[in-house]
Amino acid sequence: MMQEALSHAVVTGAASGVGAAVVRRLLDDGYCVHAFDIDDGRLRALKEQMGSGRLMTMVGDVCSPASVAGLRQMLQDDEARLDVLVCCAGVLRVAPLAETSEQDWDSLFSVNVKGAFLMMQALTPLMIREAGLPRACVVVLTSAAAVRPKTGGGAYAATKAALTQIVKVWAVELAPHGVNVNAVAPGTVNTPMAAGLASAGGGFALSGKAPIGRMAEAVDIADAISLLYDRRAHFVTGAVLAVDGGLTAAFVPPSPPVPSIVSIRKS
Numbered sequence: 584m585m586q587e588a589l590s591h592a593v594v595t596g597a598a599s600g601v602g603a604a605v606v607r608r609l610l611d612d613g614y615c616v617h618a619f620d621i622d623d624g625r626l627r628a629l630k631e632q633m634g635s636g637r638l639m640t641m642v643g644d645v646c647s648p649a650s651v652a653g654l655r656q657m658l659q660d661d662e663a664r665l666d667v668l669v670c671c672a673g674v675l676r677v678a679p680l681a682e683t684s685e686q687d688w689d690s691l692f693s694v695n696v697k698g699a700f701l702m703m704q705a706l707t708p709l710m711i712r713e714a715g716l717p718r719a720c721v722v723v724l725t726s727a728a729a730v731r732p733k734t735g736g737g738a739y740a741a742t743k744a745a746l747t748q749i750v751k752v753w754a755v756e757l758a759p760h761g762v763n764v765n766a767v768a769p770g771t772v773n774t775p776m777a778a779g780l781a782s783a784g785g786g787f788a789l790s791g792k793a794p795i796g797r798m799a800e801a802v803d804i805a806d807a808i809s810l811l812y813d814r815r816a817h818f819v820t821g822a823v824l825a826v827d828g829g830l831t832a833a834f835v836p837p838s839p840p841v842p843s844i845v846s847i848r849k850s
Contacts, residue, residue, distance in 0.1 A: 590613070591663040592812075594616060600801055601724060608805040608806065616637060618639070619641050641657065645694065645701060646694055651706075658706070659709070666717070670703070670722070673698075674694045711761060712760075712762075718761050723746060757820075768824065770827030772804060794830065794832070803826060
């Protein structure tokens with residue numbers, strides 16, 4: 584699916600994990616991509632790895648109104664037609680709720696909720712267009728934890744639940760203005776952050792394999808996001824797309840036995 588050369592996209596949390604996979608997918612789809620992340624070193628490595636003249640990088644903090652305003656000004660100065668915004672920036676702190684510090688609580692809500700809110704508030708005005716197609720598209724990374732939280736991850740789950748509701752309301756508010764807003768909700772994804780949490784303790788356990796038979800890779804999430812910014816999805820807004828291999832479809836015991844296939848025939 585090739586887009587016009589002047590179609591631009593912004594990805595936050597772009598330097599690694601799902602964000603980096605989304606950057607690659609957007610470049611493959613012909614977009615000019617603005618990669619926004621707080622990690623300067625990883626952004627430079629991403630630029631070298633991708634080797635594309637259509638990739639622009641900007642170091643910034645999604646929690647900082649000044650950083651977000653700087654990104655908006657850069658887009659305006661370039662007269663970029665912003666068609667896609669993908670909000671991947673997020674953090675996870677692991678602790679039982681009784682032991683969650685006020686600092687960690689505030690940090691989680693600042694990055695996961697306020698960061699996406701500031702980015703959408705600043706950039707969606709650049710995406711508004713006259714009625715008709717193609718519609719612009721915002722995709723926000725939430726989590727299966729918004730539906731099925733885990734012990735040890737209660738504060739994180741609360742941020743993702745809040746973000747899910749913000750996505751739905753913003754979808755309705757922007758629907759008349761040519762902008763779709765959707766969410767993608769992964770389960771556990773095989774990223775450096777997940778690897779670091781594997782032995783974090785605090786009563787928190789990674790989901791591991793989903794019913795589909797494996798853990799998600801970052802490219803799985805990027806592929807799903809691409810479905811939402813595809814022009815053929817112009818009538819999809821306010822949706823929360825579970826990309827979890829069936830993890831939230833039904834309860835899965837911690838160590839489920841392999842079920843036998845039993846054939847029952849009525850007599």
